[in-house]
Amino acid sequence: MLRYHPLQPDxxxxPPSQVRFKSVKVEPWPxxxxxxxxxxxxxxxxxxxxxxxxxxxxxxxxxxxHIxxxxxxxxxxxxxxxxxxxxTQYRLIVRMIYPDVGAVDEQSLIFELLPPPEA
Known part of the structure; x- marks a missing residue:
């Protein structure tokens, strides 16, 4: 259940300088x-x-x-x-940016990608 109304802030x-990623995950498709x-x-x-x-x-x-x-x-x-x-290993980098403030948070993680199955 939402604790806030979509048109009103939580x-x-x-404020922008304190916004952070709480979690970041990557799931490769098979x-x-x-x-x-x-x-x-x-x-x-x-x-x-x-x-x-x-x-x-x-x-x-x-x-x-870019979102x-x-x-x-x-x-x-x-x-x-x-x-x-x-x-098989790649790096995911996510960065949160405010145009007036710059980058406020960045996270990076390494994940594995299996080669595509042969047809």
Missing amino acids: PDAL EGRKVRVLMDITPFQQPPNIEVTITDLEGHEITSA IENVDYRLVITLHLRKIVPQ
Whole structure:
């Protein structure tokens, strides 16, 4: 049950400088070409922008997404991997940004991606 009305801010909402990721998870799809990213965010007074990037372990970008003025505290997005490099480990980087403040939180985690099954 929602503790707040969608058109009114949560009473526990934080100012931009205090907004953080509460949790970040990544779930690779079994077919090896997509990953689901799950994010929980602290309540906020102003909607943040969120950058989601997947790189190989050397820092080369595989895919990315930009969410402008996010309005949800819980997000689930699916990223399609544009290019697969011959390795099993990748890095997910999520960054929360306010245009007037800059980056207020960043998290990074390494995950494994199994190669796609052969047809």
